[in-house]
Amino acid sequence: KAGVTQTPRYLIKTRGQQVTLSCSPISGHRSVSWYQQTPGQGLQFLFEYFSETQRNKGNFPGRFSGRQFSNSRSEMNVSTLELGDSALYLCASSDAAGWQSSGEQYFGPGTRLTVT
Amino acid sequence: DQQVKQNSPSLSVQEGRISILNCDYTNSMFDYFLWYKKYPAEGPTFLISISSIKDKNEDGRFTVFLNKSAKHLSLHIVPSQPGDSAVYFCAASARGYGGSQGNLIFGKGTKLSVKP
Numbered sequence: 724k725a726g727v728t729q730t731p732r733y734l735i736k737t738r739g740q741q742v743t744l745s746c747s748p749i750s751g752h753r754s755v756s757w758y759q760q761t762p763g764q765g766l767q768f769l770f771e772y773f774s775e776t777q778r779n780k781g782n783f784p785g786r787f788s789g790r791q792f793s794n795s796r797s798e799m800n801v802s803t804l805e806l807g808d809s810a811l812y813l814c815a816s817s818d819a820a821g822w823q824s825s826g827e828q829y830f831g832p833g834t835r836l837t838v839t
Numbered sequence: 840d841q842q843v844k845q846n847s848p849s850l851s852v853q854e855g856r857i858s859i860l861n862c863d864y865t866n867s868m869f870d871y872f873l874w875y876k877k878y879p880a881e882g883p884t885f886l887i888s889i890s891s892i893k894d895k896n897e898d899g900r901f902t903v904f905l906n907k908s909a910k911h912l913s914l915h916i917v918p919s920q921p922g923d924s925a926v927y928f929c930a931a932s933a934r935g936y937g938g939s940q941g942n943l944i945f946g947k948g949t950k951l952s953v954k955p
Contacts, residue, residue, distance in 0.1 A: 727882070756942070766883075766928065766945035779942040813882050827873065828943060830882030 725750065727831035729814050735837045741802040744834045748795050748816030754778075755797040756828060757789060760811040769812075772797055801836075809838045842866045843931050845946035852953050858916040860949050862929030865910065869931040873943065874903060874914045876925045883928055887914070919953045926950045 728747045736742050748755050756779075757769040768781040772791035791797045795816075801808055815828035844863045852858045860874075870891040875883035889896040889903045889912070896903050902915045916923055927950075930943040 758943075758945075765947040766930075766943075768942050768944065771942055781942070815882075827885045827888060829885060830875075832880070832882050 727814055727816050727829055729812075729831040729834050731834060732832065733835045733837075735839060736804050737839055738804055738806060740804050741800065742804060742836060744799045744812055744814075744836075746797045746799070746814030746816075746831060748797070748814075749829055752816035752818050752829075753795050754817045754828075755791055755795060756815045756817075757797070757799050758813045758815065759783075760813060760833070761809075766813070769799070804838045806838050809836060811835050840865070841946075842869075843929055843944050843946040845927075845929055845949050847949050848947075849950040849952070852919045852951065854921055854953055854955050855918045858914075858919040858923065858951055858953065860914040860916075860927050860929075860951065862912050862914075862946055863910060864912075864931050866931070866933065866944075867910075868933040869944075871932045872903070872905060872912050873930045873932075874901075875928045875930060875945075876923075877928060877948070878925050886927075916951075919951075921953050921955050924951055924953050 730745045754773045756771040758766050760766045769783055770789050771779040775791045786802045789799045811833045813830050813833045815830045817828045842865050873888040874886040876886050877883040887898050887901045887903050889905050894905050905912045926948040928948045929946040932943050
């Protein structure tokens with residue numbers, strides 16, 4: 724089974740621009756979560772999508788948004804980029820359908836975003 | 840306020856000895872805990888998990904212990920191998936309380952170095 728893939732792997736943007744990151748989950752997984760990793764804050768949860776619906780959201784401003792398609796692929800968008808948005812953005816998928824399931828998340832390699 | 844804390848940023852252990860990584864949490868609603876390992880330039884890799892109804896889970900060289908009264912969990916690696924050198928993250932979720940597995944709260948990680 725192929726793992727979680729994320730594109731692009733590296734991205735350089737300028738302040739004020741917007742960016743879209745893509746994530747393809749493991750085949751059969753319907754839950755996709757996004758995390759931001761920075762040296763100071765560690766791994767922080769952005770949001771989770773399940774069956775095309777946002778199921779959970781972290782404490783990030785509205786500039787961060789996402790969506791999920793019918794094939795479970797997900798995109799994350801950041802508008803009006805700020806220097807502080809420079810980070811590694813990680814996508815994770817799981818087969819979590821309900822709380823009884825194991826729920827382990829499998830991570831992609833991440834997209835390294837640099838905002839200048 | 841950090842809900843999941845890994846108070847040791849780094850740990851150095853001799854090959855063949857036991858590695859013990861610790862994690863404390865504050866949220867009583869957490870009912871599922873996971874450990875992830877992360878190498879540079881890769882996404883976190885799931886290692887082992889434990890439900891709050893258990894106090895121990897074992898998988899090969901890895902054992903996780905959960906002490907709910909102390910809100911503390913630990914990961915034991917026996918015997919430690921140089922290939923275990925990585926950053927280890929503790930994570931928690933509140934699956935049974937309306938939360939979802941998709942929202943993991945991570946500690947900031949402990950860098951383990953296993954010396955030959």
